[in-house]
Amino acid sequence: xxxxxxxxxxxxxxxxxxxxxxxxxxxxxxxxxxxxxxxxxxxxxxxxxxxxxxxxxxxxxxxxxxxxxxxxxxxxxxxxxxxxxxxxxxxxxxxxxxxxxxxxxxxxxxxxxxxxxxxxxxxxxxxxxxxxxxxxxxxxxxxxxxxxxxxxxxxxxxxxxxxxxxxxxxxxxxxxxxxxxxxxxxxxxxxxxxxxxxxxxxxxxxxxxxxxxxxxxxxxxxxxxxxxxxxxxxxxxxxxxxxxxxxxxxxxxxxxxxxxxxxxxxxxxxxxxxxxxxxxxxxxxxxxxxxxxxxxxxxxxxxxxxxxxxxxxxx
Amino acid sequence: xxxxxxxxxxxxxxxxxxxxxxxxxxxxxxxxxxxxxxxxxxxxxxxxxxxxxxxxxxxxxxxxxxxxxxxxxxxxxxxxxxxxxxxxxxxxxxxxxxxxxxxxxxxxxxxxxxxxxxxxxxxxxxxxxxxxxxxxxxxxxxxxxxxxxxxxxxxxxxxxxxxxxxxxxxxxxxxxxxxxxxxxxxxxxxxxxxxxxxxxxxxxxxxxxxxxxxxxxxxxxxxxxxxxxxxxxxxxxxxxxxxxxxxxxxxxxxxxxxxxxxxxxxxxxxxxxxxxxxxxxxxxxxxxxxxxxxxxxxxxxxxxxxxxxxxxxxxxxxxxxxxxxxxxxxxxxxxxxxxxxxxxxxxxxxxxxxxxxxxxxxxxxxxxxxxxxxxxxxxxxxxxxxxxxxxxxxxxxxxxxxxxxxx
Numbered sequence: 001x002x003x004x005x006x007x008x009x010x011x012x013x014x015x016x017x018x019x020x021x022x023x024x025x026x027x028x029x030x031x032x033x034x035x036x037x038x039x040x041x042x043x044x045x046x047x048x049x050x051x052x053x054x055x056x057x058x059x060x061x062x063x064x065x066x067x068x069x070x071x072x073x074x075x076x077x078x079x080x081x082x083x084x085x086x087x088x089x090x091x092x093x094x095x096x097x098x099x100x101x102x103x104x105x106x107x108x109x110x111x112x113x114x115x116x117x118x119x120x121x122x123x124x125x126x127x128x129x130x131x132x133x134x135x136x137x138x139x140x141x142x143x144x145x146x147x148x149x150x151x152x153x154x155x156x157x158x159x160x161x162x163x164x165x166x167x168x169x170x171x172x173x174x175x176x177x178x179x180x181x182x183x184x185x186x187x188x189x190x191x192x193x194x195x196x197x198x199x200x201x202x203x204x205x206x207x208x209x210x211x212x213x214x215x216x217x218x219x220x221x222x223x224x225x226x227x228x229x230x231x232x233x234x235x236x237x238x239x240x241x242x243x244x245x246x247x248x249x250x251x252x253x254x255x256x257x258x259x260x261x262x263x264x265x266x267x268x269x270x271x272x273x274x275x276x277x278x279x280x281x282x283x284x285x286x287x288x289x290x291x292x293x294x295x296x297x298x299x300x301x302x303x304x305x306x307x308x309x310x311x312x313x314x315x
Numbered sequence: 316x317x318x319x320x321x322x323x324x325x326x327x328x329x330x331x332x333x334x335x336x337x338x339x340x341x342x343x344x345x346x347x348x349x350x351x352x353x354x355x356x357x358x359x360x361x362x363x364x365x366x367x368x369x370x371x372x373x374x375x376x377x378x379x380x381x382x383x384x385x386x387x388x389x390x391x392x393x394x395x396x397x398x399x400x401x402x403x404x405x406x407x408x409x410x411x412x413x414x415x416x417x418x419x420x421x422x423x424x425x426x427x428x429x430x431x432x433x434x435x436x437x438x439x440x441x442x443x444x445x446x447x448x449x450x451x452x453x454x455x456x457x458x459x460x461x462x463x464x465x466x467x468x469x470x471x472x473x474x475x476x477x478x479x480x481x482x483x484x485x486x487x488x489x490x491x492x493x494x495x496x497x498x499x500x501x502x503x504x505x506x507x508x509x510x511x512x513x514x515x516x517x518x519x520x521x522x523x524x525x526x527x528x529x530x531x532x533x534x535x536x537x538x539x540x541x542x543x544x545x546x547x548x549x550x551x552x553x554x555x556x557x558x559x560x561x562x563x564x565x566x567x568x569x570x571x572x573x574x575x576x577x578x579x580x581x582x583x584x585x586x587x588x589x590x591x592x593x594x595x596x597x598x599x600x601x602x603x604x605x606x607x608x609x610x611x612x613x614x615x616x617x618x619x620x621x622x623x624x625x626x627x628x629x630x631x632x633x634x635x636x637x638x639x640x641x642x643x644x645x646x647x648x649x650x651x652x653x654x655x656x657x658x659x660x661x662x663x664x665x666x667x668x669x670x671x672x673x674x675x676x677x678x679x680x681x682x683x684x685x686x687x688x689x690x691x692x693x694x695x696x697x698x699x700x701x702x703x704x705x706x707x708x709x710x711x712x713x714x715x716x717x718x719x720x721x722x
Contacts, residue, residue, distance in 0.1 A: 032381065035668055037419050060415065061384050105545045106420050128416045186544060209543025275432050291543055314432060 007092045008033075008044075011065060017149040019072040020117060021084055024058070024065050028092065032063045038124035039102030039214070042066065043263050043271070044079075045094035046087070052079035053269050055121035055190070055214075056098060057150075066098075069149055071117040096263055101270045101287045102214040104128060108184030110136040111177055113199060115191025116143070119150055121214060122190055126157070136160060141172045141195075178202045189213040208291055215268070219286040225307040226282070233312040234258055235277050240310075249301035249311075258315050260301065267303035274301055275314035282307040327625035330368065333360040337369075337610070337633070338499045343705045346609065347650075350638035358622035359632075365394060365500060367612070367631045371638030373645035373662070375621055379613060379634060381667035386613035386632065388669060389414040393498035393612055398629050409553025411561065411669065418668065420547075421554045424540040425672040428533055434679050441472050441680065445687040453691065453721050457698040460715040465570035468684055469563055473676070477559060478532020483518055490515045491564040492706060498611065499707025523555035533558075558673060565607055566677045568704075568711030572605030573598065573681060575715060576652040577695050586654045587689050593654050594685040598678055603661035604652045606637035609710045611665070636662045637710065693722025 012024035027033055037060065041053045058067030072084045087093065104110075104125045112122045119140055129136040138161040142148035145165045154161040164172055178187065178199075187210055189199050196213045203211035224245070232241045232249055234256070243252045250272055253260050263271035267285030281299035301313070333356050335349055336342060342349045353360055353371035360369050370376045379386045391397060392412055407413070410421045427433070448468060452458050466488065474484040493508035521527065525548075528534035534555045540546040546554075576597075577584045587593050611634050615626045626632060639662050641649040646656075664671035671677075688695075699716035 035383075037415065037423075063382070063384055103423060103545075104416070104419065106547045106550065107544065132416055207544070209545070289543070314435075 006095055008066070008095045010087060010089050010091050010093065013087070013089050016069060017151075018147040019084075020069055020147070020149045021072075022057075022067060022069045022149070023083070023087075024067050025093070025095075026065045030064070033066055034098060035063070036060055036066075036098040037100060038104045038128055039121050040098040040100040041102075041121070041269070042068070042098045043096035043269060044068075044083075045096065046079060046082050047093070048078055048082050048086075050079045050082070051096070051263050053264060055102075057120040057123045059127075060124065069117065069120050096271065097269075099270050102188075102190070102212060104188070105186060105209075105212070107134060107186035109182050109186075110134060111181055111185060111187045112136060112138040112140075113172070113174065113177070113187065113189040113191065113195070114138065114140045115189075115195040116141070116147070117149065118190035118192070118195075118214075118216065119148070120190070122188060123150055123153065125188060126154075126161075130157070137177070138162060139172045139174070139177055140164070141166065141191075143167065174199055175202050178206070181206075185210065187211045190216075192216060193219070209289065212289075215286045219267075221284045224282055224284070224305050226305070230306040230308070231310040232306065233278075233310060234315045235312050236315060243306070248303065249305060249313075253301060253315060260315060262302050265302040267300045270300065272300055272302050273298050277312040277314055279306060279308040279311035281305070281311060327620060328623055330359045330361045330624045330626075331356045332363050333369070334363055336364045337362065337635075338502055338504075338707050340705060343707070343710070344703050346637060346710065347641070350635060350641065353635060353638055354642055354644075357624065359624040359626065362633065365633075367394065367633050368615075368626050369633040369635065370621070371635040371642070373639040373642035376634050376636065376639035377660075377662055377666055379621065379632065380662060380665055380669070383414060383668050385616055385619045387414050387616045388412050388418075388613060390614035390629075390631075391612065394500050394631065394633075396614070396629075396631050398614075408560075409550065409557045410672070411557060415668070420545065421550050422668065422672065424537055424546045424550070425554055425558070428536045428540070429672055429676055431675045431679075433536070434675055437472070437476055438679060438683065442683045442687065444468070444471055445683045449687045449691055449719075452719055457716055457718055460574040460717045461567070461571050461704075461712050462714070464684070465567050465574065465712075465715075468570065469566040469680055472680060473563055473566065474559070476533050476676070477555070477562075478529035478534045479522055479559065480527060486515050486518055487559055487563045488567070490519055491560045492709075494560050495564060495706050495708040497707075502707070504705060504707055519556060519560075522559055523552040525551070528555075562673045562676065564709060565671075565673075566680055568607035568709050569598070569602060569605075569677055570681060570684065571712045571715055572607055573601040573685065574695065574717065575701070575712060576601045576604055578697055578715075578717065580652045581694065583652060583654050584689075584695060587685065588693075591686055591689045594682045594689065595678060596654055596658065597685060598681040599661065599663075600652060600654060600656060600658040601681075602663035603640045603646075603658040604650075605710065606640045606663045607709055607711055608663065608665075609637040610635055610708060636665070688719075691721060692719045694720040696720065 008025040009028045011026045014022050016022045036056050041055045043051050045051050054068035056066050070080050070083045073080045110129050114122050140163045144167040196215055229242050229244050241252045241256050250262050263269045270287050275298050276296055282305040283293045284303040285300040358372050358375045362369050489511050493512035496504045525538045538551050541548055541551050612631050615628050615630050617628045619626045643649050664674045696718045698718045701715045702713040704711045704713040
């Protein structure tokens with residue numbers, strides 16, 4: 001593996017629910033794949049030029065394959081459509097990662113909340129919670145049962161896994177689930193923006209760090225803190241760049257010839273994380289928690305900007 | 316013989332039996348003959364002295380270290396096998412002897428707290444400490460590179476960086492030495508250290524509490540992970556004690572190994588002086604060449620076949636990091652300390668999910684010391700017979716008398 005990139009071969013491809021296909025990916029020479037933990041995702045560089053992130057939903061005790069599940073999106077920008085319609089067993093895809101912005105931390109109880117395809121990162125978490133004998137509950141909502149993947153993998157867990165389709169049961173009662181949580185519980189949520197936003201609201205009364213979430217799409221941020229240009233100093237070379245309002249820090253850095261690996265360019269994947277040595281960033285990513293934002297120790301130059309006149313970064 | 320074993324399918328054959336005691340005084344003093352015999356015996360051997368399996372070739376050792384699914388640490392990384400022996404005094408390490416999933420959170424917290432980026436704030440202070448230390452050493456005719464440098468420097472900077480109280484810091488060396496001995500058999504080395512260790516158990520238990528740590532140290536940084544629940548309080552205290560136990564002796568022996576390496580190859584010192592940026596390579600090459608951590612055990616989680624040899628579920632396997640780091644199948648001229656070599660991939664820090672999490676700390680310590688020495692010392696010359704320090708896991712020197720020639 002060079003520079004965090006390597007090729008994977010599609011070993012199996014199977015439709016596991018309406019509009020959702022599961023892929024099993026292996027290293028083409030049959031070697032071990034890099035280790036991962038629940039919550040991790042890989043980047044796939046699809047041959048149509050797009051890079052997309054997919055949560056690993058298989059079994060980490062099998063070091064020889066990764067599993068991902070891909071929803072064919074109605075307004076697909078081409079990623080999911082390519083995987084569903086063109087990618088075939090035997091094809092090679094370029095991989096980046098795995099990376100993890102959604103780690104399972106210790107808890108006395110877990111509440112997992114999944115919306116639709118958001119079940120994928122939570123599946124390995126659920127299996128691990130069960131292995132560690134930590135009590136957990138799952139709320140898994142979707143449009144209708146036939147479009148919800150992995151129900152068969154959850155059935156053996158009985159009542160702990162609440163599987164509700166909107167067609168028959170209506171919306172999940174998130175507020176009730178959170179209010180019933182014992183002390184020391186952690187809430188893990190992956191789902192559409194409306195669900196994550198609602199849960200953020202409900203969980204605001206819990207101790208900091210109680211809610212861990214991963215979004216499908218980038219968080220909607222209000223406009224940038226500043227509408228004027230600012231300076232970015234690259235500490236290792238001493239170069240000072242001027243970043244104009246419409247330009248990303250990432251582009252300015254790359255234009256100046258400094259090495260910086262990026263991937264999603266949406267503040268989702270975490271590839272371009274860069275340490276901030278001085279100055280205050282205008283965080284516009286969907287990864288950092290509020291506390292991490294306040295610490296200003298690092299930022300994601302693909303989307304985040306500067307709130308101060310100058311930002312000194314470790315590049 | 317290798318071609319023969321490939322030609323005949325012999326999946327699950329018995330390993331060759333190797334006699335000899337790798338924990339004997341003779342082998343601990345000079346392990347190279349035993350390591351050679353182990354590598355030549357085959358990819359896997361059976362050590363009749365302790366009824367355990369062993370690996371000494373680079374490829375197999377590396378593959379087994381990486382394969383945490385097949386070779387677990389949770390059953391203890393010492394000789395003692397809780398599956399078939401009565402309980403033992405040493406509690407399991409808070410990170411070294413865990414497997415996923417319980418290993419995940421403490422490992423991640425330490426990776427974050429001890430990453431290269433997190434250590435940049437220590438560099439200038441440590442460089443200043445190294446400068447003062449070398450000043451003092453250059454005033455003396457003969458120094459002991461172990462007590463005056465290899466021990467003195469980490470003892471000065473590491474407990475300070477962790478943020479533990481000054482009182483009792485020297486206890487760490489005694490405690491840690493016995494801890495590393497206890498991974499081996501119950502031999503004279505273990506007997507000798509038991510009393511001093513037992514006397515320090517209470518003291519060690521008090522280290523790592525949040526109140527006892529300076530708020531700007533690495534220990535406090537680990538505790539900060541508990542604020543949002545990334546780590547439990549018990550895990551924080553445990554990993555801090557683990558770091559204190561594992562982070563000092565190992566670095567001491569690594570620094571000793573560097574000096575020893577340059578004594579053995581004086582021409583390499585001139586290479587470093589000409590290009591001080593080679594200090595990082597010098598450190599890793601010294602780790603490869605000397606392997607301060609010589610061995611660790613793993614346990615087979617199921618019947619595992621390694622290069623046609625079957626290792627049954629539940630059996631202990633002794634991984635010879637030192638033998639792998641000098642395996643001629645992997646390294647050209649392996650006994651030669653060589654700054655022109657690329658030492659990356661050595662298993663002196665282990666490999667995989669248990670890859671030494673403190674290596675960036677050790678590397679920074681070594682780097683600042685080497686920079687200072689390279690700047691001011693023209694030659695390092697032997698000044699007496701060195702004495703080895705024997706330990707069931709670690710390899711290093713008790714004394715290493717040298718002369719530092721300024722220039």
